[in-house]
Amino acid sequence: MNAPAIELKGVTKSFGATEIIRGVDLAVQRGERHAVIGPNGAGKSTLFHLISARITVSAGDIRLNGESVVGLAPHQISRRGLSRSFQITNVFPRLSAFDNLRCSLLWRGGHGHSFWRRLAGLDSVNERASEVIEDIGLAARAAVPAGMLSYAEQRALEIGMTVAAGAEVILLDEPTAGMSRSETGAAIDLIRKLSDGRTLLMVEHDMDVVFGLADRISVLVRGAVIATGTPEEIRANPAVQEAYLGKAHA
Amino acid sequence: MHATTQSRHWIWIAVAAGMLLLPLGLGSDFALSVCTKIFIAIVFALSYNLLLGQGGMLSFGHAVYSGLGGYFAIHALAAIGAGSLSFPVTLLPLIGGLAGLAFGLLFGYVSTGRAGTPFAMISLGLGELVAASVLMLPAFFGGEAGVAANRVTGSGLFGIDYGSQREVYYLVAAWTLACAALMYWLTHTPFGRMANAVRDNAERVGFIGYSTHLLRYQVLVVSATFAGVAGGLAAINNEIVSVEAVGAHASGAVLLMVFIGGAGHFLGPVIGAVVVTLLQTVVSSYTHAWLFYFGLLFLVMVLFAPGGFASLLATLLPTLCSRRQLRLLAPGYLIGLGGLALLLLATVIGVEAGYHIAGHGMGATFRLFGRSFDSGALPALAVAAAALLGGILIWRYALDRTADARAVLGTQELMHGRPHAAGNAKAEHA
Numbered sequence: 209m210n211a212p213a214i215e216l217k218g219v220t221k222s223f224g225a226t227e228i229i230r231g232v233d234l235a236v237q238r239g240e241r242h243a244v245i246g247p248n249g250a251g252k253s254t255l256f257h258l259i260s261a262r263i264t265v266s267a268g269d270i271r272l273n274g275e276s277v278v279g280l281a282p283h284q285i286s287r288r289g290l291s292r293s294f295q296i297t298n299v300f301p302r303l304s305a306f307d308n309l310r311c312s313l314l315w316r317g318g319h320g321h322s323f324w325r326r327l328a329g330l331d332s333v334n335e336r337a338s339e340v341i342e343d344i345g346l347a348a349r350a351a352v353p354a355g356m357l358s359y360a361e362q363r364a365l366e367i368g369m370t371v372a373a374g375a376e377v378i379l380l381d382e383p384t385a386g387m388s389r390s391e392t393g394a395a396i397d398l399i400r401k402l403s404d405g406r407t408l409l410m411v412e413h414d415m416d417v418v419f420g421l422a423d424r425i426s427v428l429v430r431g432a433v434i435a436t437g438t439p440e441e442i443r444a445n446p447a448v449q450e451a452y453l454g455k456a457h458a
Numbered sequence: 459m460h461a462t463t464q465s466r467h468w469i470w471i472a473v474a475a476g477m478l479l480l481p482l483g484l485g486s487d488f489a490l491s492v493c494t495k496i497f498i499a500i501v502f503a504l505s506y507n508l509l510l511g512q513g514g515m516l517s518f519g520h521a522v523y524s525g526l527g528g529y530f531a532i533h534a535l536a537a538i539g540a541g542s543l544s545f546p547v548t549l550l551p552l553i554g555g556l557a558g559l560a561f562g563l564l565f566g567y568v569s570t571g572r573a574g575t576p577f578a579m580i581s582l583g584l585g586e587l588v589a590a591s592v593l594m595l596p597a598f599f600g601g602e603a604g605v606a607a608n609r610v611t612g613s614g615l616f617g618i619d620y621g622s623q624r625e626v627y628y629l630v631a632a633w634t635l636a637c638a639a640l641m642y643w644l645t646h647t648p649f650g651r652m653a654n655a656v657r658d659n660a661e662r663v664g665f666i667g668y669s670t671h672l673l674r675y676q677v678l679v680v681s682a683t684f685a686g687v688a689g690g691l692a693a694i695n696n697e698i699v700s701v702e703a704v705g706a707h708a709s710g711a712v713l714l715m716v717f718i719g720g721a722g723h724f725l726g727p728v729i730g731a732v733v734v735t736l737l738q739t740v741v742s743s744y745t746h747a748w749l750f751y752f753g754l755l756f757l758v759m760v761l762f763a764p765g766g767f768a769s770l771l772a773t774l775l776p777t778l779c780s781r782r783q784l785r786l787l788a789p790g791y792l793i794g795l796g797g798l799a800l801l802l803l804a805t806v807i808g809v810e811a812g813y814h815i816a817g818h819g820m821g822a823t824f825r826l827f828g829r830s831f832d833s834g835a836l837p838a839l840a841v842a843a844a845a846l847l848g849g850i851l852i853w854r855y856a857l858d859r860t861a862d863a864r865a866v867l868g869t870q871e872l873m874h875g876r877p878h879a880a881g882n883a884k885a886e887h888a
Contacts, residue, residue: 260665262661262665281664281669282664282665283663283664283665283667283668283669283670286664286665286666286667287667291665291666292665294662298659298661298662299659299662300654300655300658300659300662301658301659302654302657302658303651303654303655303658307651307654310651311651311652311655311666312666314648314651314652314666314667315666315667315668316667319648320648320668321648321649321652321672321673321676322647322648322649323644323647323648323649323650323680324647325647325648326643326646326647327646327647327648327650327651328646330648369666373666373667
């Protein structure tokens with residue numbers, strides 16, 4: 209099977225008369241780390257919402273591993289192996305950090321709606337959640353309700369919840385937004401480790417993160433992809449320099 | 459991990475033993491009947507809290523499921539009595555539960571599509587719809603009078619015929635314990651945790667592979683089933699089911715129970731069921747103004763203890779368990795309790811006197827706490843005013859004193875190092 213992990217063909221989204229996404233074509237190969245960059249308001253988060261079915265497309269096709277997922281509900285897409293994080297932290301605030309991770313593991317662990325087994329007795333779920341909570345550095349905070357964690361801790365939890373269950377395709381929406389320099393460094397290492405061997409599509413503003421992590425980069429400007437290529441190609445692309453990097457690297 | 463599991467087992471055994479021995483300590487049939495009502499209310503309130511506390515769904519029509527469960531149970535009981543159905547009365551609540559399940563499946567699919575206000579409004583509408591239908595279909599629901607049946611049919615298990623209140627008490631107690639244990643179990647399963655997840659953040663649930671509609675639907679069906687069991691128990695206890703059983707009043711009462719007790723803790727609804735049922739049965743036999751006290755209690759709880767009695771207890775528990783904290787805080791707490799008692803006294807005198815004046819005029823003899831005021835209720839009002847003033851002063855003094863004691867405690871903790879509050883994460887999750 210050589211179908212790309214994610215493939216967008218002519219994806220369009222309009223709110224009323226306003227076209228937010230204007231015919232985006234994008235292919236992310238399996239095992240690739242792909243970053244989407246672009247100025248504020250370019251539609252990067254909207255693109256993620258379309259792929260994960262948080263909002264529905266107006267036109268065009270989205271394929272996950274070669275199969276169209278247009279019209280499916282978020283949970284159906286999740287069950288097909290796509291997991292995403294959110295730019296604005298989106299955890300379960302009254303559940304403990306540990307339980308946030310366990311909940312993210314239940315469906316793929318095959319424990320769906322089980323009401324005949326105790327959560328504490330699900331060894332594989334508990335072991336995996338313990339591993340992930342070590343990885344994201346929250347082991348000492350496992351019992352704290354997620355809503356009481358600091359911002360950076362919630363961001364780490366958000367990443368942990370997204371990757372915990374081992375989805376093959378991972379979408380990270382600005383995973384390092386609002387983090388300090390040192391926190392960003394730790395987050396990059398974490399993302400590199402946890403996304404190893406999987407397909408990663410991420411939106412990111414921090415150019416160090418983008419050029420440090422991504423195999424390929426797509427540049428989204430006003431709802432359209434103006435360039436796709438390796439970090440070197442993107443750096444050298446005059447249109448990109450003008451539209452986006454020109455401001456950042458002036 | 460094993461220690462906590464073990465101690466939980468002991469709590470359940472202790473509760474069972476308490477339920478078993480309680481009738482020996484209760485002299486009258488009235489007390490026994492109040493306890494029976496409390497147990498039924500506990501099952502109903504716990505089932506409601508599966509929806510509200512666990513699943514985050516505020517329902518204004520939960521009595522639909524208990525009431526319809528009650529109607530089906532009472533018809534079954536009548537059929538058993540008439541000899542047309544062979545079924546042990548002991549298991550009659552199962553029929554109530556099945557009816558709750560069936561109507562949960564029917565109504566829940568519509569109402570659980572969305573949470574929040576739409577769910578609340580649909581539950582309100584369904585409640586009105588069912589209450590109206592009950593009156594429109596007298597052939598099955600018996601109209602205003604309701605449906606009555608005799609529980610002494612001679613077909614209980616083990617030769618128990620439920621002729622005495624004590625036998626009914628034990629039947630209800632056994633069902634209550636079983637239902638509470640099952641509902642407690644649910645809160646520790648993947649299903650229970652996902653119900654919490656959909657309560658906390660429904661949107662995110664979709665992105666970890668779950669259908670929010672299906673999850674809410676399941677929570678509602680389970681909740682309706684237990685509500686139906688409560689309805690079946692009430693049918694056995696009262697030997698009659700009428701339109702009030704499905705009405706907005708019953709739905710409101712269970713909502714208030716859970717709010718007053720606290721939706722955030724498993725025990726909250728239990729406390730609420732005890733308090734509200736005591737108000738409904740015991741206090742109402744002493745004063746006509748009991749609904750006023752009920753409303754006042756609800757207001758006070760919502761304003762000053764929005765987490766209910768359970769969260770009050772949860773805040774107090776660490777203090778009660780620590781000798782050092784207790785030594786510092788106990789005086790303030792006790793004085794505060796005294797102040798509260800005075801305020802309560804002022805309220806009771808004020809309300810009773812007001813009620814008396816409204817009913818009989820200024821001059822009529824007023825009786826309260828076995829004393830009579832021949833010159834009318836005004837002197838009593840003066841006492842109430844004095845108690846109010848004294849209560850407020852004492853309460854404020856207690857607040858100051860507690861704040862001082864907490865400051866001392868805080869300093870001590872800073873100087874000696876805080877005891878490890880976070881605890882072992884793994885133990886917390888056992």
